[in-house]
C-alpha cells in the first residue's frame with residue numbers, strides 16, 4: 171500500500187494557495203483549468219497508460235457531463251448538486267454503450283474507433299436543437315452552498331481540487347486492488363489475464379466507465395465554472411490534447427495526469443501570452459512552438475515526466491512483507507474415478523494448411539509429472555493452448571475429470587484447477603513480483619471495483635497478498651518480492667510465472683519451458699519443487715527442451731513430431747526409442 175502522506179501534504183498545499191498574499195487571481199484561473207484537465211487525464215492514465223486502451227474520444231464525455239447539467243439546470247431548474255450524479259450517470263452509461271462497441275477492437279482499430287465516436291459526438295452536440303446547436307447553452311447557474319454562490323474562479327477552486335484529490339485517491343485505491351491488478355494485466359494482452367480468470371472485456375469496460383465518469387465530472391465542473399457550454403471544447407482536437415496531457419505527464423501514473431495537466435495548461439498560457447511579444451504578427455506560431463516543446467519533453471522523458479522525476483528519488487525495493495499466516499480457501503481435490511485428470515483424445519488443430527496438432531491423444535493422471543517433448547514446431551505449445559482454452563480444437567476432444575471442455579474459454583478452464591506458464595514470459599514488467607503473482611489468485615478473491623475504491627476490500631486483499639507471498643517464498647524468490655518483475659532475469663521471471671500459476675491452487679500445472687534460462691543450481695531447485703508439488707498431490711504437464719532435466723524428472727514422456735504423437739513412455743523407454751532418437755534426440759540422451 172502506498173503512503174498517503176504525500177497526498178495529504180499536496181492537499182494542504184492546494185488548500186493554502188488561495189491564501190498566499192498577493193496571489194494573482196489569474197493563477198487561480200489557471201489552477202482551475204489544470205484541475206479540470208487533470209480529471210480527464212487521470213481517466214486516460216487508467217484507460218491508456220494502465221489498461222493499454224488508447225482513446226482520442228475523452229473530450230466527448232466531458233461534453234456529456236457538461237451538457238447534462240446545462241440542460242437540466244437551465245431547462246428544468248434542477249439544482250447543480252442534483253445534476254452531479256445525473257451527469258456522471260449519463261457519461262458512465264454512454265461509456266457502457268460506446269465501450270461495448272469499442273473494447274472488442276484491438277490494435278490501431280481501437281484508437282481509430284474512439285476518434286470516430288469523438289468526431290461523431292462533436293457534430294451531434296453542434297446539431298441538436300435542445301443542446302443549442304453551435305451556440306450551446308448559457309445562463310447555467312453557479313454552484314452554491316446555502317447563500318454562498320461559487321461565481322468566481324476563486325470560489326469554485328475548492329470544489330475542483332476536492333474533486334481532483336478525491337478522484338486521485340479513489341483511482342489509486344482501485345489500482346492497488348484485485349480489480350486494479352486485473353486492469354494492469356490487460357496491457358500484456360488478454361491471454362495472460364484470461365489464463366487467471368480475468369474477464370477481459372469486463373475489465374476493459376470498467377476502465378472505460380471509470381475514465382468517462384471522471385471526464386463527466388470535469389464537464390460538470392466546467393459547465394458551472396464557465397456557466398455556458400458550446401461544442402468547441404468537446405471536439406476531437408480536445409480529445410487529442412487530453413491524451414497528450416496524459417502522455418506528457420506519464421500515462422501510467424495517476425499523478426502523471428495532474429502533472430501533465432499543469433505542464434500543458436501553463437505552457438499553452440505562457441506561449442499565448444508571451445510569444446506574440448517576442449514574435450509580433452506571427453499568428454499561430456505558438457501552436458508550433460507548443461508542439462516542438464512537448465516533443466522535446468517526451469525526448470527527455472519518453473515515459474512521461476512523472477516517472478522521470480520519480481527516478482531521482484531513492485529506489486524503493488523493500489516493502490512490507492504480507493502476513494503469510496492468512497489463508498484462502500483451498501480447492502476440493504477431486505480426481506476422476508480412474509485417477510485421470512486430463513484426457514486429450516484425438517485432438518487436432520489446423521491453421522489454414524498447417525496441421526499443428528494431428529489427432530494427438532494422451533492423458534495426465536493425478537500425482538504425475540508428464541513431459542511433452544519434440545523438435546521446434548512439433549505442436550507442443552499449440553497443445554497447451556488447446557488444453558487451456560486459448561485455442562479451440564478443429565476436432566477431437568479434451569476432458570478434465572471426465573468433463574468435456576473443448577469449447578470452454580480460458581477463464582473456465584482455470585476454474586477447474588488448471589493453471590499455466592507461458593513459453594514467452596507474460597508478466598507485467600512494471601508491477602512488482604508480489605503484484606504479478608497475486609494475479610494468479612484473482613479467482614480466489616471477491617472484492618469488486620467499488621469496494622476497492624472505498625478500501626472495503628482490505629481483508630480480502632490481505633489474504634490474496636498472503637497467498638502470493640507464500641507462493642513466492644515456496645519458489646525461492648522471497649528476496650525479490652518487492653522488485654519490479656521486469657528487473658529480474660528471464661530465468662527468474664519464469665519462476666515468478668510458476669508462483670503465479672501456483673496461486674490458482676491448481677490440480678494440474680502446465681509449464682511451458684520452465685527451465686529455459688535457468689542456471690544448473692536453479693534447475694535442480696526447480697526439479698525439487700516440482701517433485702514436492704507432485705508428492706503433495708498436484709500433477710504437472712511440462713514442455714521442455716532440456717533433456718537432462720526432463721529425463722530426471724518426468725514420470726512419463728509424450729513425444730510429438732510434426733504435430734503427431736510418435737512415442738509415449740517412461741524416460742528409460744523414450745531414451746532408447748529409435749524413432750524419437752531419429753526425430754529429436756539425435757543420439758541417445
Ligand SMILES: Nc1ncnc2c1ncn2[C@@H]1O[C@H](COP(=O)(O)OP(=O)(O)OP(=O)(O)O)[C@@H](O)[C@H]1O
Pocket residue numbers: 521524525526544545546547548549550551552553593
Ligand atoms: N497461430 C498460428 N497460426 C498459424 N500457424 C501456427 C500458429 N501457431 C502455431 N503455428 C504453427 O503450428 C506449428 C506448431 O507450433 P507450436 O508453437 O505449437 O510448436 P512447438 O512444438 O511449441 O515449437 P517450439 O518448441 O519452437 O515452441 C508450427 O508449424 C507453427 O508455425
